[in-house]
Amino acid sequence: MTARIWERINPRDFADGIYYVPAGVEVQPRLPHWGHSEQDRMRELIDGDRPHGVGGKKLLCLLCMRIRAERNLPAEPVWLTFISNHPRPHFRHEDGRSPHIEHQPETDIHKAIKEREARTFQAAGATSVEVESWRPRARRRPDVTAVGPELTVAAEAQHSTAPARTIQTRQRALRAAGDRVVWTTDLPVADIGFMHLVPHLAVPTVKDYRFYLHEPQLTIAAGVTVFERQRCGWSDLWNGNANRCPITRRATPCGGWHLYPSLNRTAYESRPADPGAHFPYGPRPHLDHLLEGILHGRWLPYRNRNRVTWIPSDVYGDVERERGGDVDRAETAPVRRRDQAAERACEDRISLAIPAPRRPEPITSLNWAKNAVGDPRACRICRRPALMRDPNGIPCHKACAEAEANRKHNTEGGQA
Numbered sequence: 001m002t003a004r005i006w007e008r009i010n011p012r013d014f015a016d017g018i019y020y021v022p023a024g025v026e027v028q029p030r031l032p033h034w035g036h037s038e039q040d041r042m043r044e045l046i047d048g049d050r051p052h053g054v055g056g057k058k059l060l061c062l063l064c065m066r067i068r069a070e071r072n073l074p075a076e077p078v079w080l081t082f083i084s085n086h087p088r089p090h091f092r093h094e095d096g097r098s099p100h101i102e103h104q105p106e107t108d109i110h111k112a113i114k115e116r117e118a119r120t121f122q123a124a125g126a127t128s129v130e131v132e133s134w135r136p137r138a139r140r141r142p143d144v145t146a147v148g149p150e151l152t153v154a155a156e157a158q159h160s161t162a163p164a165r166t167i168q169t170r171q172r173a174l175r176a177a178g179d180r181v182v183w184t185t186d187l188p189v190a191d192i193g194f195m196h197l198v199p200h201l202a203v204p205t206v207k208d209y210r211f212y213l214h215e216p217q218l219t220i221a222a223g224v225t226v227f228e229r230q231r232c233g234w235s236d237l238w239n240g241n242a243n244r245c246p247i248t249r250r251a252t253p254c255g256g257w258h259l260y261p262s263l264n265r266t267a268y269e270s271r272p273a274d275p276g277a278h279f280p281y282g283p284r285p286h287l288d289h290l291l292e293g294i295l296h297g298r299w300l301p302y303r304n305r306n307r308v309t310w311i312p313s314d315v316y317g318d319v320e321r322e323r324g325g326d327v328d329r330a331e332t333a334p335v336r337r338r339d340q341a342a343e344r345a346c347e348d349r350i351s352l353a354i355p356a357p358r359r360p361e362p363i364t365s366l367n368w369a370k371n372a373v374g375d376p377r378a379c380r381i382c383r384r385p386a387l388m389r390d391p392n393g394i395p396c397h398k399a400c401a402e403a404e405a406n407r408k409h410n411t412e413g414g415q416a
Helices: 042-048 062-070 108-123 164-176 210-214 265-269 287-295 313-323 327-331 345-349 398-415
Strands: 018-020 025-027 059-061 080-083 090-093 128-131 144-147 152-158 180-185 200-202 226-231 257-262 299-304 307-312 373-378 385-388
Touching: 059 062, 059 080, 059 090, 108 128, 108 144, 108 152, 108 210, 108 287, 152 164, 152 287, 164 180, 180 287, 226 265, 226 307, 257 313, 287 299, 287 307, 299 313, 299 327, 307 313
Parallel strands: 152 180, 180 200
Antiparallel strands: 018 025, 018 059, 080 090, 128 144, 144 152, 226 257, 299 307, 373 385
């Protein structure tokens, strides 16, 4: 008996696209001409070749089939239907799974932002710039990948809202591959809460995509923080405009000078000029300057509570010493417990049902009644100022020590 087409295909031999059975080729909707420059009307060809789905058996989801193969599950066809008469065209899974981002054709605005970023990285001195290049270690295809002298930057353009879990999953995957990730969105500032836990930049919202290609400077509306040095007691934007000392957290000023996040325009304009920059400072932070700085390590991501922002590298050490945190913490993109399922919906639904191991009972509290107290110094765990000392006399918050003890307890219990 002749093997069916989906049994003869090895999904590992392809990327993350769609197998068009009548032509025997893989199409990738996020690439120009869907990956076939010799056939510039591939979209029209597929759209007119109906029916699709299970009845037509013309479009196979190679990404879903590869996921099954990597999990050693039996080969099964995953049929798709191309939905073209929708505000956001996409390939729909006929078994009800959510569409993949990789299988949604891009809008003109999304393409324009990608082109602007690729041009900027090229002009800023990147040794290599690739658009929609597959990153095997991340198992993702970032919009733009730029290789600089010291960093590899993965740039993601986000033109539409998405679940925070999806954004954070892509962030962690690209970061695990060794990339410095920067997200760019044209959504209004009030609508980008789902991106607060990843390093992002918000550009103006416009309807004409040509604005992003020809505007000399795209002003950054959110995602950047500059600082000014003021005497302790200054109004602190990061602490609800409180006047407490950012180190001791006390209402009484310590008498020293600190770096405070600033909305003062002169705090940006007065920064020292970089004579070697291809895109120098403007009157306001702008996209080209920030992307060049990120590529060369002059801007670094910093997480303050539940929001990540880009700050200048020349003050990063001082901010870190006063307020704690580090680059790894800013790029972690943690997922809240109710959002722990960090995979696509389709990946989760075809996973094997393996019961989770039973966790041991946590340690409720540590007795630190006799421990010493001293001047505020960096906690050995979270690096934020701590008054308490652990049993070994090292600065540490009691809550941090209890969390550490719980983690060790759970690990030992899981290995038992």
